[in-house]
Amino acid sequence: MIDPSPLLRCEHLTVRRGRREVIRDVSAEFRAGEIVALLGPNGAGKSTLLDALAGALPAAGGRVERHGRVAIALQSPDLARRSVLSNVVLALAWWGVPRSERATRAREALRAIAAEHLAARPAATLSGGERRRVHLARAIAVRPDVLLLDEPFAGLDAEVRASLLEDALSALRSSARATLVVVHDRAEAWALADRLLIMLDGRLVASGPPRELLERPPSVEVARFLGFDGMLDDGREVVLTRPVHVVLDARGPLAGRVARAIPLEDGVRLELELDQGRLYTVASLPAPQPGEPVRVRLDGGVRFPAPHRAEAVERQFPAGNLGTP
Amino acid sequence: MSYLWEQLHGAIPLIAHGDPYVMGLLWVTVRVAIVSTAAALLVGLPIGLALGLGRFRGRRALQILANASLALPPVVVGIGVLLLLLPRGALGSLQIEFSLTAVYIVQAILALPYIVALTPAAIQGLPPGLLAQARALGAGPVQLSALALREARIGVLAGVIAALAATISEVGAVVIVGGNFQGHDETLASALLEQFNYTAHEPYASAIGLVLLALIVLLAGALTVIQQRTGGIQLRFRTV
Amino acid sequence: MRLIWDELGKALPLIFHGNPQLLAVIWFTLQVAGVATAAACVIGLPIGLALGLGRFRGRNVCRALANASLALPPVLVGVFLFVLFSPPAPLGFMHLIYTRRVVFIAQTILALPYVVALSAAAVQALPPGLLSQARLLGAGRLQLWALALREARIGVIAAVIAALGTSLSEVAAVTILGGNIYGYNQTLASATLYEVGGGYYADAVAIAIVLIAMILVLMGGLGVLQQQGNGIRMRFRSAA
Structure with missing residues (x-):
């Protein structure tokens, strides 16, 4: 089921912000069809890793190999002051999708994330959960080969998060795409991911199926982080x-x-x-x-x-x- | 380019040796700027605080009015004040038309919008929870005003600097109410207008221009430093 | 108070009977304000957008300079241009001093800081995620500029209105460069100055009334726009 050649690969990646090394010697591969969750405490370098993988930050060492287009959905779901549908259409325009396909694809993406009923609403009137939903729809609509999501469920209360998580689960699943989701909460990782990456202090300290990592954490620090x-x-x-x-x-x-x-x-x-x-x-x-x-x-x-x-x-x-x- | 250089060349000795005419203009300008801005602060700060903190009906309408008053053409204000001060006007008995006092008055009126409009804007830029929390803990109007002024001091200071710069730059209203009597109620800016109206190419014009520019650069520099400092704080705040 | 009513009584017929001199001044003023603001937008909006959106080195210095240029006294700009355009100077060959054209040029230059600084500020105030997200999804420069202009439209329109406002109210630079020549290149504001200088208060009041009416229309437009902007924000706040 999983395509053998990775869509995105980084080897010995090192990234600096200013003089500080935020990412140190990270190697990872992402293949079509898998959803990978990236878990780590605040300040571990998760967002920086995403930026570097997307090419928004230069690598100070090592290399990133991309096969296909990478889209990143930032943590803050800021939308333009227009309707929800036009916001998604706008994203497709940025991505370079031909004009004739935009409306159809935007509606499809909204339907996939159960946000079709919001299509005509002005974005400024959305609630926090609805904004996150539209933000996610925007990222799905462009159909990237690699999708990087930075804490797509941040700042939502438990109920809204559970319902968005449920809808995201089916919407993110695609055999053609590799998806990397930064999550803040272990529960989100268990619900979404085929594979779990754990990042502590700029280093990748564990990688594997969530269940396996939980049963056999590779080190004391990983075990402690996973709730031991x-x-x-x-x-x-x-x-x-x-x-x-x-x-x-x-x-x-x-x-x-x-x-x-x-x-x-x-x-x-x-x-x-x-x-x-x-x-x-x-x-x-x-x-x-x-x-x-x-x-x-x-x-x-x-x-x-x-x-x-x-x-x-x-x-x-x-x-x-x-x-x- | 040699022509431009000549213009400057004549001006330098006038400034360097403290020519009494130029220094007199500088003294009048500084006095007018400080006195009228202080008067505007005295009147405008309470109004600005009321607009920024008050919760009365019509507050929004008044604030729009205050913002609009920033766009009041100075020549219109000038002629309005002049008509009041002329011998047959309502305040004619004061006999202050075409005098330095009239200049103080019109400049204070022109400085007022900056204080009244920018103070509430600065207060409304504060984190919304701050003042609400103070209110909820029982802070009275005086305590609330003190808190708002302290927290919004940078914005209020920017308003003061804008008012100072406006009074220093103003020409139209000063000429109208003051009559631009040389050595009496001329400011640097209004004198500059006079120099070019009748006796252009005097080295005096360049000297006055340079002194005026120095004053404005000083003020703009102060404002920039203040804003940069707050900008710095915001940046640091954002990266945290 | 009698004087004001007397002068108003003489001024209103001038306005309502369509005094041809007055109409000519109104028409010239509208031309100057329209053309100067349009030219300032054509030149200034790209600069403002580049300053607000750009990520080049030294952009903070450039932004500070743009903000500081707002404080430049028009009378100084007038003097500087006069020296630059006067016959022996480098640009003297253009024969601009005391023409109608120079009034357009002066007002364009004075309107420019408003367009540049205020549009840059408006663009900078946009939620940072929106523009970064557009960049990350592959938006090109034109798409980014279109997005920023559309999202910051209320601030940009406020910048345009501020530019219009100064070109309507400004007297100093216009007087220095144009010479404030009766019946030739007077704007409403400089004509007011001229009439007061000559003691023709009724004419000055008539012109001032027309000027303030224009400013009121402008401010009303801005007020409506800001109300709309606030309306959107308020709805957003109540939904969140």
Whole structure:
């Protein structure tokens, strides 16, 4: 199903903004038919990578190889003061689509993203979610070979985002195109992507199918970033866990104490203090109170040999700064 | 080019040796600019604050009026003031027609629109939440005005500089109400008009022109520095 | 107050009976304002767009210069052009001093800063994402300029109206270069100055009334446009 020759490839790409190296030695390939999500904390260099891949920023080192036209949809969905349809038509004019095809293609794109009902509305009257929808339609309408989307769901509340995500899922899927989406939220990445790239501090630190990365994160830093917030260190190896791996069990092998309990909608998030470290889990009600001793067993988690001291890891890779627990 | 050079050449000694006529003009110009702008500030700042902060009916209409007053032709203002000040006019008993006082008055009226129109514009350029939050926390009109002035000081300052530049450059209204009496109520700009009307090619004209240019460059430079500084802040803000 | 009513009483018949001298001045003024503004747009809009959109080195300096040129006193521009155009000067061969043509030239040069600086500012105030997105989707220079002009049209029209306004109100440069010659190359504003100088207050008032009527029409047009602009913004705000 996936075309063997990549539409876009970068090798050892290095990009500077001013004197600072924002992208360091990034190599990646994007093939027709796949949707790739790029995930990373604020300031990791995601938008810069997009600009460099699109050719809007020069590479300071390495190279970018493009087979076909690359379109980038910027993060801010600024539209011209005219109707929604004319905005999409205008984008097609910029792209160089013949006049006779523009209206039809614009309507098609609006339909694909479930925004056809907005076609006649003045763009200035749209809500935030509707603007994002039209912005996305504009990018889809030009039918680029490679589509780069910079946080297409930024700044939307959960409900609007979920509905846009659902419509984007079918609209972005195309066998002829490679799509790279910068996302801010892990949930968006799981929903959209065939492949996940993780960027930390200007470097690409992981690449693979989302499920696989989650099961076998290649390094401690990637694991921490993907929500492995619990950590036990027995001196020989480090065990990292997600809340789902930690199960309260009266006959479990590990003993600890509840340090904190934070109520959630359907249960309680518990912070557990053990001799070898700290674990987090979500327990259903009734849950143990802070101070109570508990026993747990681990139902998964990943192990790394332990040159890492726990405190050093905590300091270097603070967990859970992104997404929902 | 030698002709242009000659024009300049005659002017330099006049400026360098502080020719009393040119220096007198400079002194009158500076006095007129400062006094009339200060008077305009005194009257205009409260009005500008009310327009920028007030929430009364008709505020928008008044603001449009204030903006429109920026386009008032100075000669029209001049003739209006003159008709009031002439012996048979409403204020004729004051006997200040064709005097420096009349110039102060007309220049203050011409400076007023800059203060009244640019102050609310500067206040409305503030982040909308700021003043609303202050109101919600119970700030009174005086506290609100102080906050607005402090936050919008760059815009207000730009208005003041624009008013100063306008009074320095003004010719038509000054000639009409002042009568342009040499050494008495002539400003640099109005004297320049006179030099060219009757006795062109005097080295005095070039000297006066250079002094006037220096004043304006000083003001425009100050404004540019201020705007660049705010521009810098915006740029830094944007990249964050 | 009697004087004002007396003069108005004498002025209104001049206007309503279509005094041919007055009509000639009105016609010349309209020609000057129209032609000078049009010429300033033809020259200034491309410069303003390039300044607002361009990403060349030194564009900040150029923008600052354009803004500063707004503060240039017309009387100085007049003096400079007079020196440049006077018979012994480099451009003396064109024989422009004290002609009708020189009035058009002077007003074009004075209108230029308004068109350049204000259109550049209007274009710069557009949401940055819109223009970057157009560039990234492959828009060419002409497409970008068309987009910027269309989106910033309210600001650009305000620039044009400001240019029209100055060419209507300006007296100094026109008087210096044209000589303010009765019945030949007077505009409404310079004619007002002339009539006051001669003590013909009724004629001056008549001319001033026509002048202010023209300015009011212009400002009314601008007000309507700004209302429309605000209307759009307000609708947007209430939707968001």
